[in-house]
Amino acid sequence: MEALKEELVREASPVSATEPLNPPSTQTADGAAQEANPTLPAPVALQDRDQVAVLSQGQSIRPRRFVPQVLLATAKRLTTLVLALVAVLISLLAWDSYLTAPWTRDGRVRVQVASVAPEISGRIKDLRVADNQFVRKGDVLFVIDPFDFNLALHGSKAMLQQRAADLQVKERQSERQRKLSSVATTPEQQQIYAGNAIQAEAAFEAAQYQVALAEINLKRTEVRSPVNGYVTNLLLRAGDYARQGVTNVSIIDTDSFWIDGYFEETKMSHVCTGARVEAKLMGYSAPIVGHVNTITRGLSVSNAAAGAQGLPNVDPIYTWVRLAQRVPVRIAIDEVPPGVPLVSGMTATVTVRDNSAADHSWLFSARASLFNVLGSPPANPDCISPVIDSEPGQSVPAWEAQATPDPEQINPGLATDIQASPR
Structure with missing residues (x-):
């Protein structure tokens, strides 16, 4: 039995069998002690070269490199x-960026539409x-x-010629009566012929206006x-009757495209007029470059509408849940990448970039994000003030009632004894 134990110890020991760790007498004594007291620990073979080879009774393990292991x-x-703290910090910054960063997926491409309506009525001959x-x-x-309209123009021209001939006759009659002596004619007759000439002149001017109107209608x-x-939603066809003032053709003005970004009110502190904006349309990776043009200063409030009997109508809310309102921001388009079509109504992801990125380093951005997490974001120096104060002394001009002009200025030569007031 003792020989078997000794053979097992030598095989487990990393030291060469030719150099036993303990003399045979020591191993025999240890075996005898183990047989006498079974509670004593048996000799253990250690394979670590930095420790003692065999642990026997009354001995302990002492590593040769204890300090480097503690440091490791x-x-x-x-x-x-450190990795856990970095992960937490990145999570906080990402959450803050999601909540307060000036970006939104609720953007829409908008455009002005010209509603074309004819200024005259008639049947459409050619589309x-x-x-x-x-x-x-x-x-x-x-x-x-x-x-x-051609017939109307010719009729107006004929009427103009008639009025011109009548005016010529009336003027000659008035001139002849004026040259006659007071014996041959009376002042009343002279006034009558002079009045006829004035009426003929007025009729001639009216005929001229009718000719001009007929020419304009023909051009219309x-x-x-x-x-x-681009012509859009065209439902018109040749033979339809076009009515004056009724829209029948809509044209999308390609020079008036803009983007409306609806930002949450929690992100409005980072939205500034003039700031650079990038908008990406769904399905297109190239961004549209623009800038913030204007910011809407008013939203509809449902509580402002009066309810039944004229009483206030206040909507109930949950105190622990508040939905952020969205503020429309108008974005002017500066550059459209090639291959990206602008279609009114398309959705866009709008991101407001820092207007002075050269002045604000990454340290400023990190500081801003940290303050956002803590609840007190620093003010952006490039943003507009919420209230624009008027200059000192500047006010709305007061309306001044104008004095009634003198009748002599309106119609020189008007008799002073004529009563122009209604009776």
């Missing part, structure tokens, strides 16, 4: 702690555009049948585009 364990704990066709300012959209038979853009 401490370094591991510190590294784990010269198609749906979604690009037109330039001044291009003819459709033509109204000009037959009736060609309805032209007022802007550069």
Whole structure:
């Protein structure tokens, strides 16, 4: 039995079998002590070259490199702690960026639409555009049948010639009566002929206006585009009757595109007029570059509307849940990348970039994010003030009632004894 134990100890020991760790007498004594007292620990073979080879009764393990192992364990704990703190900080910054960073996915492409309506009524003779066709300012959209307006123009010109001949006759009669002596004619007759000449002159001027109006109406038979853009939702066709003042063609003004970004009120402290903006449309990776043009200063409040019997109508809310209102911000488009079409109504992700990125380093951004987490964000020096104070001494001019002009200034030569007031 003793020989078997000794063989096992030598095989487990990293030391060569030719150099036993303990003399045979010591091993025999240890074996005898183990048999006499079974509670004593048996000899244990250690494979670590930095420790004592065999642990026997009354002996203890003492590592040769105890201090480096302690330092290594401490370094591991510190590294784990630092990584955990960095992860927490990154999570806080990401959460703060999601809550307060000036960006929104609620953006819409907007455009002005020109509603074209004819200024005269008539049947459409020729339709010269198609749906979604690009037109330039001044291009003819459709033509109204000009037959009736040609007749009106010729009739107005004939009436003008008649009024011109009548005026010539009346002026000659008035001139002849004026040259006659007082024996051949009376002052009353002279005034009558002079009045007839004045009436003929007024009729001649009215005929001139009728001719001008007929010429304008004839030109209005060609309805032209007022802007550069695309014809949209065209339902008109040749033969339809166009009514004066009724819209029948809509044109998207391609020179008036802008983007409306609806930002949450928690992010409005970082939205400044003039700030650089990038907007990405769904399906297109290239961003549209623009700048903040204006910020809406008013939103509709449902509580302001009076309820039944004129009493206030206050909507109930949950005190632990508050939804942030969205403020419309108008963004002017500066640059559109090639291949990105602008279609009114498309959704966009709008991000407001720092207007002075050269002045604000990453340290400023980190400080701003940290203060946002703590609840007191620093003011952005580039933002507009919430209230624009008027200059000293500047006020709205008061309305002054103008004095009634003298009748002599209105119509020189008016008799003073004529009563112009209504009876």
